[in-house]
Amino acid sequence: MKWSEICIHTTQEAVEAITNILHEAGSSGVVIEDPLDLVKDWPQEFSEVYDLNPSDYPEEGVNIKAYLPVNSFLGETVEEIKQSINNLFVYDIDLGDNTITISEVNEEEWATAWKKYYKPVRLTDHITVTPTWEEYQPQFEGEKIIELDPGMAFGTGTHPTTVLCIQALEKHMKDSDHVLDVGTGTGVLSIAAAKLGAESVLAVDLDEVAVKSAKINVKLNHVQDKVSVKQNNLADGIDRQYDIIVANLLAEIVIRLAKDAYDKLTDGGILISSGIIKQKELEVRQCLEKVGFTLIEVIEQEDWVAMIAKKGED
Numbered sequence: 001m002k003w004s005e006i007c008i009h010t011t012q013e014a015v016e017a018i019t020n021i022l023h024e025a026g027s028s029g030v031v032i033e034d035p036l037d038l039v040k041d042w043p044q045e046f047s048e049v050y051d052l053n054p055s056d057y058p059e060e061g062v063n064i065k066a067y068l069p070v071n072s073f074l075g076e077t078v079e080e081i082k083q084s085i086n087n088l089f090v091y092d093i094d095l096g097d098n099t100i101t102i103s104e105v106n107e108e109e110w111a112t113a114w115k116k117y118y119k120p121v122r123l124t125d126h127i128t129v130t131p132t133w134e135e136y137q138p139q140f141e142g143e144k145i146i147e148l149d150p151g152m153a154f155g156t157g158t159h160p161t162t163v164l165c166i167q168a169l170e171k172h173m174k175d176s177d178h179v180l181d182v183g184t185g186t187g188v189l190s191i192a193a194a195k196l197g198a199e200s201v202l203a204v205d206l207d208e209v210a211v212k213s214a215k216i217n218v219k220l221n222h223v224q225d226k227v228s229v230k231q232n233n234l235a236d237g238i239d240r241q242y243d244i245i246v247a248n249l250l251a252e253i254v255i256r257l258a259k260d261a262y263d264k265l266t267d268g269g270i271l272i273s274s275g276i277i278k279q280k281e282l283e284v285r286q287c288l289e290k291v292g293f294t295l296i297e298v299i300e301q302e303d304w305v306a307m308i309a310k311k312g313e314d
């Protein structure tokens, strides 16, 4: 397996929180390079001599290094890590200059390195996702194929959080439903919804790169008659109601969206929320119930949970 090194330059204060984020993102080991270690009195047990090289350490602040497997969703994992770290501002944690570098393969190569690991994948009974550069012929009648060129946006379709959303869309969405996709990334969930029979889909993302990518992918999949894409913060300013809201965000952002999602669903409408790491399941569940949702299903893949919740009684 190939590994990529991610290095975050930050402060002492942020070490614990960032280490947690890296573990949650699937890193098995974390190295902390703290210049304070150079001046610390190390115990000289069993004749062990600590011979630290100052050139391995930053002059100020702390380097946290972690190793991630190079796979088709490496880009997404790095994006998740960046987002989770940026979210620490909310908790008043000083992040210092918060520079993030990727090495082993240089950043430019890294941006495309994952491409060779990205192959057509069957995600559900009906949906297969394939990168645009692969030749893929349908394998069975009724197979719906999503072609994607993710560029630098999140959403190859293969990430567990995305797969859970597509499975939930396939199960809970009815033909003629109107769908809102919050945090669309490459547009993968909107395209899936359109191909599964949605009447209309509005795809929103805060990130301009994602909005561009989603617009390209929507056209590539010939669903532009059903799917519109716009830059937007969560569901702010959206003034109509939807039958389904799908939101593959992080737990903290799902919590921020919950009340607004409830208001913007029709009675009996369904919220599919994903991007929830297992440890945060209870927190999100309590928040959804507090705003009035009835939880109807919780599905899991690896360390990730998606919650399907209904507006009104089950």
Ligand SMILES: C[S@@+](CC[C@H](N)C(=O)[O-])C[C@H]1O[C@@H](n2cnc3c(N)ncnc32)[C@H](O)[C@@H]1O
Binding pocket: 153, 154, 155, 156, 157, 159, 161, 162, 165, 182, 183, 184, 185, 186, 187, 188, 189, 204, 205, 206, 207, 210, 232, 233, 234, 248, 249, 250, 253, 275
């Ligand atoms: C985990 S990715 C999901 C992408 C895609 N929907 C998928 O399932 O593969 C989350 C996306 O949410 C977007 N996002 C994060 N915060 C947001 C906000 N406040 N408003 C809208 N989009 C946001 C990010 O830019 C990113 O594209």
